[in-house]
Structure formats: C-alpha cells, structure tokens
Amino acid sequence: MSASPLLPPWFVATPAAYELAKKTDPSLAFPLVVSTWATLFAITYNVAKAARASAAHPLPAPTSAPPSSTSDPVAAPADLARAHAEEWANKFVSTVHALVACYGAVAFFLHDLPLMNEPVDFGFLPSDLRDFFLGTTAGYLVFDLVRLAFYTFVAPIPGANLSGPSMFLHHVIIIVGYVLGVHYQYGTFYMALFLNNEVTTPFLNLRYFLAQRNLKSHFSYKLNEAIFGLSFFLDRVILNALILNHMRSHLPTFWLVMAEKGVPTAVGALLPGLAYAHGGLQLFWFALIVRMFVRKAGKNTAAAAAAAGGVGSPSVVRGPPGTGLNWKASKVLGVQPNAPGKALRTLGMDPVANPKAAAVLGLVNREE
16 A cells, blocks of 8 residues: 555655655655654644634623633633634544544554564564554644644634643653654554543543533533543553553563663663653542542532521521532622522512622622
C-alpha cells in the first residue's frame, strides 16, 4: 500500500504515508505526522465552530464558568454565542480525536503484541503503526495547546469555558514523552497503550451536548454520567495501574540494555517518570469526578428533603451544612444560616432584611 500521489509529501495523514516519509527522511517523518494532524484538527475545529455559530436556534446559558476563565462575570449575548460556538467545536474535535486514538490503540495492540517475543521488546521494539498513532494524538495536543493559549492570552472570549492548568500540564507531559519516545524508540508500547484512555472522552463530551439540549434532568443524562464515571475508573485508574505495574516490572530488564540501545540515562529515567505523572494526573481528575458526584448527591438529597418537608420544615429551612448560605449572608438577608437558595425561593420567604441583596443572589425575583 502506497501513499496517494495526489497529496504533497509533507501531508502525512495515513500509516502508508508515514512509512513512505520514513524511507524519504526518517528524522522528519514523525514531525510531519504531528503537523498534518494538527492542521486537520484545526480545520475540523474551525468548520465546526462556524457551523455552530450560524445555527439559527438560540443558545442556553453556559454550562459552567471555570476558575481559569478570564472573562467578565456577565458576558454580552454576542460573547456568549461565541463562547458556545467555541466550546461546541472543541467538544466535537475532542470526540473525533478520541475515536481515532481508540482505534489506534486497538489496531497497534493487535498488530504489535504477537511480535513481542522477549521482555525487552516491550521497551524497545519499533513499530511504524504505533508511532503513527502517537503522532496523530500529538497533533491533536499541539492543536489544543495553541487553541487554549490563543483564547487565554491573545483573544479571550467572555464566558468561554477553558481548561485549567492541569490540562496544560497534561498536554506538555504527553508531547514531550512522545517526541523523546519516538526519537529513541523507547517506551512507545506503553505510551500507545495509554491511548485507550480516550474511551472516556466521548461520554464526557456527550454530557455537554445533552446539557445543551436541556436534558440534564433526563434519564439519558444521568445514565451517561454513570457510564462516564465508571469507565473513567476502570480505564484511567484500574487499567492504567495495570499498565504502569507491567512497565515497573520490566524496567530492570530495560536498564540492562539501555546503553546498548543508545538511550541516554536521563531519558531512560524521564520517560517512566512521565508515565507515572500521567497516571497520577488521572487519579487527580478522578478525585474531582468523585467530588462532583458527591456534591450532586448532596444537592439531590437536600432537594428531596425540601420537597418532603413542606413549608416551615427544619429540613427545608436549614438544609445540610455547606449547601446553603453562610452566616454572614444569612445575617444580611435576615434568614436562617445554611438555608438553601432553592428552598427559600420555594417557600417564598419575602420580605427579607435586604431585598436588593436577595435579588442579586437570586433568592427573590427582581420585580418584587
């Protein structure tokens, strides 16, 4: 199988084109894969963003306002439309990459595993197919880093939901690891195994798309959240632990032949360290997911208690600790501490000590 003669030599978008590029100039083959796929993802992103921006139906309020956002507290409608178009396109491209990465993880594993005849092969056996799919993911990460930097430092969009510092760290760790691994042909088997982590990404993005359709209270949204949390635990926690343990058990063997394979000692120590850092970052993200689920469960419990308690019920007015107003806000508003805002609106507690402050916090209608 050969690359298409209709495409320029710098456009390396397929495994066949990568094999041809390696024969032509091995030192440029991997960078060409990265640049090609970064370009493809950028084109897909801009097309998706333009299509979303031109949609006729109105957009709902943003799903969240992350701490990393540099936007104003209240964004203009035009800025919100731009923010939604940006986030929608980002989720779409992220899903496309996840599908490519998952396919690559399966394809390389089925192709390379029968070739692993010795323990040392897990660390040093080269594979063009494996390197190609690492290049596609590196291309996506380069595109996403440029996107994040552009909307963070160059042209911020008020109301945009951008990723935090942990995502920057995640991208840099992986890009550095891929470049060193492919250059020295060391550890790429484990790097490519981690591509399976992207199996959780479509569920994360589907959560956003369902929310955009105002389906957060629908069974499909709750089912998707459960699948996302479970798949994240199984794939990014349990399976990653197994991969890292396999790597750990083979590291002594790798060290015996590292000098013979031409791998510098610093690189030989750095790449496993980056793998452990990647695993640790997944644990950090999983802890955030668990915290989110716990908070949602607490809110649901409080809402159920409010619905069952009725007007004047202590369970409605006070609520569980940490879910309602703190004592300073309650003093200003003239209500009981820890009273959930939803419960106060349900009870119609009006007038309050400070109607203007209550209106700002959304405890009563501004018209009142």
